[in-house]
Amino acid sequence: MRDTELYAQILGVKAPWFVDKVDLKVSENSVDIWLNHGPGERWPCPECGKLLPCRDHAGERVWRHLDTCQFKTLLHARVPRVECPEHGVHQVLVPWAEPRSRFTLLMERWIIDVLTECSTVEGSRRLLKLTWDEVWGVMERAVRRGLSRKEARPIHYLGVDEKAFRKGHSYMTIVCDLMRSTVEHVSEERKKSSLEEYYRRLSPDQLDSIRAIAMDMWEPYFTATMAHVPDAGAKIVHDRFHVMKHVNGAVDKVRKQEHKALMTQGDETLKGTKYLWLFRPENLPAKHQPTFDVLKTSTLKVAKAWAMKENLQSLWGYMSPGWGRRFFKRWIKWIDRSDLKPMKRVGQLLSRHLENILTFCRHRITNGVAEGLNSKIMSIKRKACGYSNKDHFKTAIYFFCGGLDLYPRSV
Ligand SMILES: [Zn+2]
Structure with a gap:
C-alpha cells in the first residue's frame, strides 16, 4: 500500500x-x-x-x-x-474541520476531552504540546458553540449567588439550575442589573416555568426577581444555607467580643474555640466533644448565642408556613429579651425577610447545589492560578460547569 x-x-x-x-x-x-x-x-x-x-x-x-x-x-x-x-x-x-479552526474535528474533540479531565488550560497545553492560546481558543470556541446550541428549556428551580473575584475587590453573579446542577448564567457585579441580565434572556414561558429561586437576603437580587418573575413574592426563598450563614456570623461576633473582654482579665477560656461554635453538633470532631460539652453548658454569652442558633435549626423542619411563623415568633422573642447585640441584629434581618424565609417550608430548596458548584468554580480558579480577566473566568465557568454540548459536529 x-x-x-x-x-x-x-x-x-x-x-x-x-x-x-x-x-x-x-x-x-x-x-x-x-x-x-x-x-x-x-x-x-x-x-x-x-x-x-x-x-x-x-x-x-x-x-x-x-x-x-x-x-x-x-x-x-x-x-x-x-x-x-x-x-x-x-x-x-x-x-x-470547522470553519476558521486550526485543528481537525477529531483533534478539537480530543483537546476538549483533555481539558475536561485536566481542568486547567496550562496542564492541558503541556500534555498536548500546544500553546496556551491554542488551547484557550478551543475552549472559547467550545463555549460559544455550546451556548448557541442551548435550547430555551423550562427551568424550575434556580439558585442565585455571588462570587468574589480577586479577593472581594469585585463580584460576579452566578445563576444555577438547581435540578441540573449547572451554571446557567454568569454576569459581572452583584447589582440588580447583574441578575436582570439573566432574566431578560429568558422567554416569557421560561419565566413562567420558574417555581422557586433560592438566594441570600440581598436586596438587588430580590428587587430584580420581583420585577421580572411572575408571582415572585411566593417563589423567592431565602434558604436555610444563607440564613444560617448570617446567624453563624452573629454567633462568631458574640464570641469575639466576649473573648476580647475575657482576655483583658487574663481569662483564656475562649481561646481557639472559634470553630467549635460553628460546627453542627453532629459534625463536631470527637476529640473536641468533652471541651465543648463544658463550654456549651456554661454561662458564657456565646453559649447562649450558640443555643439560639441551634434552636433556630428547628425552623427548617416545618412543612407549614403558619407553624413556621409561630415558631419564629417565639424564637425572636427570646432573642429580643437577650442582651446579645449581634444576635438581635441578625434577628431583625430575619424578621424583615421572614415571608421569604418561610417560603422554604413549601419549596424546600437550598443553594447547597450552587455552593457545590461554587467550590468547583473556586477550584477552577485556584488551579488556573486565577484567570487574568473576568471574561476568561466566565468562559472557564461555562466550560466546566455549564453542562453545555461542547463538541464540534461529529466526524
Ligand atoms: Zn449561497
Missing part, C-alpha cells in the same frame, strides 16, 4: 478529497499530509447549500490533527472558494 493510501485510510479521507502527498520527517517526529481534490467538482455554498463550480482557491491552510503513530500530524490543503449569486464569495466547508 502506498503511503498516501495508508494515510487516506487512517484519516478517513473521502471523495472528492484524496491524499496527494505525504512527507514523513522521522528526525522531527512529524508527518505532513497534503489533501487535494479532483477537477470539475461542484461545491455547496456554505450559506445556502447551492452547488457551484470552484471559483479559485484560498491560500494553503494547515490543521493540526491527532498524532498518528506518535508523529505530530499536520494536514495541508487549499480550500476551494465558490461565488454564490446570493451570498458572494466563500470558502467551502471542509469535512475534517
Whole structure:
C-alpha cells in the first residue's frame, strides 16, 4: 500500500478529497499530509447549500490533527472558494474541520476531552504540546458553540449567588439550575442589573416555568426577581444555607467580643474555640466533644448565642408556613429579651425577610447545589492560578460547569 493510501485510510479521507502527498520527517517526529481534490467538482455554498463550480482557491491552510503513530500530524490543503449569486464569495466547508479552526474535528474533540479531565488550560497545553492560546481558543470556541446550541428549556428551580473575584475587590453573579446542577448564567457585579441580565434572556414561558429561586437576603437580587418573575413574592426563598450563614456570623461576633473582654482579665477560656461554635453538633470532631460539652453548658454569652442558633435549626423542619411563623415568633422573642447585640441584629434581618424565609417550608430548596458548584468554580480558579480577566473566568465557568454540548459536529 502506498503511503498516501495508508494515510487516506487512517484519516478517513473521502471523495472528492484524496491524499496527494505525504512527507514523513522521522528526525522531527512529524508527518505532513497534503489533501487535494479532483477537477470539475461542484461545491455547496456554505450559506445556502447551492452547488457551484470552484471559483479559485484560498491560500494553503494547515490543521493540526491527532498524532498518528506518535508523529505530530499536520494536514495541508487549499480550500476551494465558490461565488454564490446570493451570498458572494466563500470558502467551502471542509469535512475534517470547522470553519476558521486550526485543528481537525477529531483533534478539537480530543483537546476538549483533555481539558475536561485536566481542568486547567496550562496542564492541558503541556500534555498536548500546544500553546496556551491554542488551547484557550478551543475552549472559547467550545463555549460559544455550546451556548448557541442551548435550547430555551423550562427551568424550575434556580439558585442565585455571588462570587468574589480577586479577593472581594469585585463580584460576579452566578445563576444555577438547581435540578441540573449547572451554571446557567454568569454576569459581572452583584447589582440588580447583574441578575436582570439573566432574566431578560429568558422567554416569557421560561419565566413562567420558574417555581422557586433560592438566594441570600440581598436586596438587588430580590428587587430584580420581583420585577421580572411572575408571582415572585411566593417563589423567592431565602434558604436555610444563607440564613444560617448570617446567624453563624452573629454567633462568631458574640464570641469575639466576649473573648476580647475575657482576655483583658487574663481569662483564656475562649481561646481557639472559634470553630467549635460553628460546627453542627453532629459534625463536631470527637476529640473536641468533652471541651465543648463544658463550654456549651456554661454561662458564657456565646453559649447562649450558640443555643439560639441551634434552636433556630428547628425552623427548617416545618412543612407549614403558619407553624413556621409561630415558631419564629417565639424564637425572636427570646432573642429580643437577650442582651446579645449581634444576635438581635441578625434577628431583625430575619424578621424583615421572614415571608421569604418561610417560603422554604413549601419549596424546600437550598443553594447547597450552587455552593457545590461554587467550590468547583473556586477550584477552577485556584488551579488556573486565577484567570487574568473576568471574561476568561466566565468562559472557564461555562466550560466546566455549564453542562453545555461542547463538541464540534461529529466526524
Ligand atoms: Zn449561497
